[in-house]
Amino acid sequence: MAQVTQALPRPKQAPWQRRNLKNIVLITLASVLPSLLAIAITVAFSIDGAIGLVAVFLPIQILATVAVGQYLYKKRGRQDAVLMIFTIFFSTLVVVLLTSVLVSVFQRGAAMMRLSFISQNATYISSTTSLDYGGLGHAMLGSLAIVGFTTLVTVPLGVGVAIYLTESRSGSRGIVRSLIQSMSGLPSVVSGMFIYSALIVTGVSHQIGLTGSLALIPLMLPTVARVCEEALRLVPGDLRSAALGLGAPSYRMFLQVVLPAARTGIITAVLLGVARVIGETAPLLLTVNAAANTNLNIFDGPIETLPTFLFRNLSYGTDNSIQRAWGAALVVLFLVLIIFTLARTVGGDKKVAKPKKRK
Amino acid sequence: MNLSTATSHLRSEDINVWFGERHVLADVNLDFPSNQVTALIGPSGCGKSTFLRTLNRMHELIPSAGLAGSVLLDGQDIYGDGVNPVDVRIKIGMVFQKPNPFPTMSIKENILSGLKLSGRKFVNGDDIVETSLRRASIWNEVKDRLGEPAISLSGGQQQRLCIARSLAMEPEVLLMDEPCSALDPGSTRRIEETIEELSEAMTIVIVTHNMQQAQRVSHQTAFFLAEDGNPGTVVEFGSTDDVFNRPVDARTNDYVNGHFG
Amino acid sequence: MAAEQTKSGSTPQRRTLTVKPTLLGDKVFFGITSFTAYFSIALVGLVLVFLLIRAWPALQHEGINFLIGSTWDDSVQPMVMQIFPMLWGSILLALLGVLLAVPMAIALAYLIEFLAPKPIARVATLLVDLLAALPSVVIGLWGLFVFTPVAEGWSELLHKTLGWLPFFANETGNFSRSPFIAGWIVAVMIVPIITSVTREIFSQMDRDLINAAKALGGGMASTLTRVILPTASGGIVGGTLLGLGRALGETVAIFFVLNLSFDINWFDVSEARGGSIASMILSKLGEATDYEISGLMAAGVVLFVSTLIINFIAGYIVNRAQPWRK
Incomplete structure (x- = not known):
């Protein structure tokens, strides 16, 4: 047994x-x-x-x-x-x-939150005006316009650099990567001085929104290029081989295979780039004139942005202006948190986009 | 067995390959006649996959790659002046070791991807999709889910999809780099059947580690070997029957009988 | 049929392989991307060129005294512009910031990678990334109204207890707007960058190495000091240098919490003397004369060149410490 x-x-x-x-x-x-x-x-x-x-x-x-x-x-x-x-x-x-x-x-900041603060601009508002009047609506719109234009210019540039670094076989990729990397340490005030000396002192332009936008480009570019490069690098080499093996020219391979697979990574790159410059103050102080009224035209006239609004109110030093500065800080923080959360959700797993398997 | 060069469709002449200064493949002369399946066997690192990649100019995509000799398709050197590598790869298709369907595309889009990627114009896409999938014998499994993402398929199905994707280009030659190494026995059998059917219409070159597979699917076999730091060479080349049952070289005999590798 | 190889004997002639794109579409594609790459690099060069052109009059007039002299006088013609007190101020701030930030960063990285359970590690990572995303003007606001009162207390305490050390001497009895406080603010700004580089190095470390140390009976502490830190030292140094570069260039956050005075403050960290190049530029550029602008641009050149060099070295070290990136 x-x-x-x-x-x-x-x-x-x-x-x-x-x-x-x-x-x-x-x-x-x-x-x-x-x-x-x-x-x-x-x-x-x-x-x-x-x-x-x-x-x-x-x-x-x-x-x-x-x-x-x-x-x-x-x-x-x-x-x-x-x-x-x-x-x-x-x-x-x-x-x-x-x-x-x-x-x-x-x-x-919460003590400052009221509809007028968000919706109004600062025309006829002095540093001692009651907190119930005036706001930073013009600064939000100005930030939107200036950072928007910066994004419009920088994203194609940054994506182009990332493509150059991942897809080309050029021998100078190493040096390009190093220089872009060290560009990310460029002090923001120096970027402002660059535009100040190149365009404003020389009389080419007044201190308008456009000069501010340009001053933000060198600050945003390294972030977009680096995150984008990482996103492109995550696309498996297999897919590139498959496309080339089917007789695809490199540009079609990139546009039809690599780019769709890296889409979320590139969106993350853009978001992180915007987060990088949305709160930049020093370059804008040097390149953009302050405005109390609403101006959406970056090509003409003074224009206010959130960080410079905060800075100036802080500089006035009265109780009311400092309170406005805290309010502006809350709005900036809120924007940063939103962008930050978006970037996290979009590019959360850092993997190539894969549709869910069907059960 | 007499393989006359007159009928040979694809032919390599004195192929030598380097990576940087490292000489990895020396003097490979092989004929791949029409409608024949040629198996390339040999231990890992003997250069057989590298050789396969020289046949459709995928080799030159590796930085530091070097090459001597020529590859003739219908007598014309594919490395010749003015020959566009893109045109070569359209005529000579390739299936890779790991199934690599495009993850962002549906099954149908994957089949048509080659045509779109190479910028060809086509009219009846649905017909092309059906024909290609039928020839890769996967039509019945996927005909009701053509719009679904390609990566929802199983590994074996994905590999047959990749074969179908190559077939949509109507290549004259199909190169396969260990197409079954990542698959289960059932999928392997289906793919081997597919290879046999396809060989009636095209020239096939297949790299394989599996000697039973080489015997099952191929008409002729080339045995590659790289000894002690020397570049890889073809030790023996002939009909599959001869190479496996009556090898001339002692090393071939040892290898096909499983004594090393 | 046996092998029909023709052994030619002589070395075969290598062929030139296609490395350049041949198709028009590819040429355009790679042309555009190369252009963006070269343009971006040129941008770095352009920044330097434009600053230098503008800075030339001041640099030419002051010579090396611009860097090592200590006078800034606009009552004479032409005005005297020498930035040593500001230059040293920037270096002092950066050193203080790094001194305070490195222990925090290593502790956080160690906590996240080796000590904390997954959920806590994830929250800590999130917090560090969030800290990196905070605009410096917001940190400056907080630094002025929330942190300064607290740090004044710390500074006074240090003076009372360790005042016999020259570092904490204070003759004025005023502890506000000092390098000590600004150093803390700089530390808050650079902790995230040092943490993330260190963490990356820690996370890619060979776990077998660490297990081997543990198997030999090493505790957490000896594993850290004998295995982890020596192996990761390159990355930590690189990350610290990156932080140093950031610290030198930090402007708005310390503008409000640091006094600006043109006398050299060697190491009296609790005294409101000294300054920094970046905040000097910010405070003076608005109402500067043409010649003064030239001096400020020269200061900008100093700032730019030093951060560029530090970042370049840091990048080199970090890349060497992360071979898996290649």
Whole structure:
């Protein structure tokens, strides 16, 4: 008769998942007690918050964690404890700073939100005019016009560079890539100075919307080119071979096969490019004249944009103008968040567009 | 067996290939007669796929690629002056190792993609689609879903779609680079049947790792080998029956009997 | 029939293969794309040329003193323009920013790639990307009204406790608009770029290497210091240089939080002395005379050339540290 072996009952936890009670208790204590103790001391001796954090909490926390690490895992535990604390401390610092920016902009900006602020322009508005009058409608439209024209010029340029970098077999691709890469570090104020010295000082043009648009091109171009290049690179070489093997000239191969496959990546590139320049201030301060009225014509007359509106109101320095600056900051932040979310949703998985499989 | 050059349709003469300074293929002289299937076999890295790519000028797309010798299609050198590589690739189609239908196109658009990509004018697209799919024996499976994305098909179906896509161009020669290596046995069998039917109308050159497959589908076989850093060469070339059952060279004998590679 | 190979013996003549497009359509296609590429590169050159032309009078008159002198005087004719205090101010700010940003960036990258569970890592990545997208004028606004009061407290605290160190000496009792505060703002601006480069390097690292270190009984800390950081050092240095380039060029964010005064502030980070090239340009260009514009353009050339060089080196290092990109 065949021997029947009874299956052993499967352990609830794999051996490596087993934690003994002592470890859990000690680690929990080391993570909770120091902060409670530190709060208690800080309150008892009425110490300043920052001192409390650095001079009371951190030493106690380090001491406690190191002690527990030493007790449980000897030297290794000691070192790991220190690493843990520093990693978490510095990461938290970044998160706190960012949260502080977001929260303060939302809080102080929200106080400014009213229909007139969005829909009106700033004609007849001074830095002390009541907040119920005047707004940044003209600045939103101006930003739209200026950034719109920049996009119109930059996207074909950037996509062209990306095509050159991925599809051509030219030997100078390396140097082109490096130069475009270093262009992404071009200080924005220098880009403004370039247009200022080339077109405005020379008397070719006044400080109009167009000069502002041109000053934004060198800033937007590297972003569009780089993201676009990555998108084109993600299109598998197989597809290019297949198209060429069917007797396609390179340009048809690109237009009919590569471009459709990289479509979402290119849209992401455009969005990120717009996000890059929508808040640019310094180049516009140098190349565009301020306007209080609405002007959509970038080829003539002064024109206001969101970031320069913010900057100028901040410079006036009155309570009301600073409040307007916070309002403008909220609007800019809101726009950036929208573009940012769009870019995330469109190019989220960074893969070539693949229609869903039908079940 | 006598393969007279007079009837040969495609022919390679003293083909040598380099990648940069590395000599990877030396003095390959092969005849590919009309309506015959030629199998190229040999261990990995012996240059058989590289050779296949020289036959329709896909080779020159690799940067640093070098070439000597000539490839004659009906006696005319495809690397000759004034010959456009695009025209060569229209006449000499290619099926790749991994199925590579265009993911953004439907089944129907994939079939017609070659015509559109090469800028040819055509009138009755539906007829071309049906004929091509029938010749690749996949018509019955996809005739009700021509508008669906090509990548909704299974791997084997995708590869037959790729064959159909090449057939829509009505090539004189079809090059196949290990077309079944990524497929299951069932799909492999269907494709082998397709190859047999197609050989009545065109010249076929197929690279394969699978020696049973070479024996099943091909009329003649060339055995490639690259020894110890030397460039790859053709060790033996002849009718499939001869190469597998009465090999002249000891190395061929070892290889076809599975002693190495 | 056996092999019918003709062994010619001599080296065969190589043929020239088609590398250039032959079809008209391809010629146009590659012509246009090459044009866009060369035009974009030319743009970098054009920026330099136009700034130089405009900067020439000042550069010619001041010579090397433009860089190493410390006087900016518009009461004499022609006015004296020397930017060393601003140049050093920019360098000091960039160094401070990098000093503060690098620990934050490495900690974040380490947290995201090796420590945190997936969902937390994803949120952290999102936050870093969001931080990168924040316009500098918004950071400047926040820096002036929210951060400065807080950082003044930190600065005062440092002075009280570590005031015997020359770095934290402060004679005026004023802690506002100092390089210390502006350095923090710069750090906030460059944390994202350093983090993303470091993270990319971490994520592409050979996991077997790390597992091997763990298998040898190494803890997290020794794995980090002995395996991860040495292997990723090239990328971290490159990312830091990229951050340094950004820091030098940062303008609007520090314009409001940094005092502008033409005396050299070597290292008294809590004193409201010094400045930066970029914010000097922004504050003076609006109402400058022709000759003063020339001096400011020369300052722009200095800014542009230094960031270009730093970025070029950084790009080279980062690319070398990321061989999988090729």
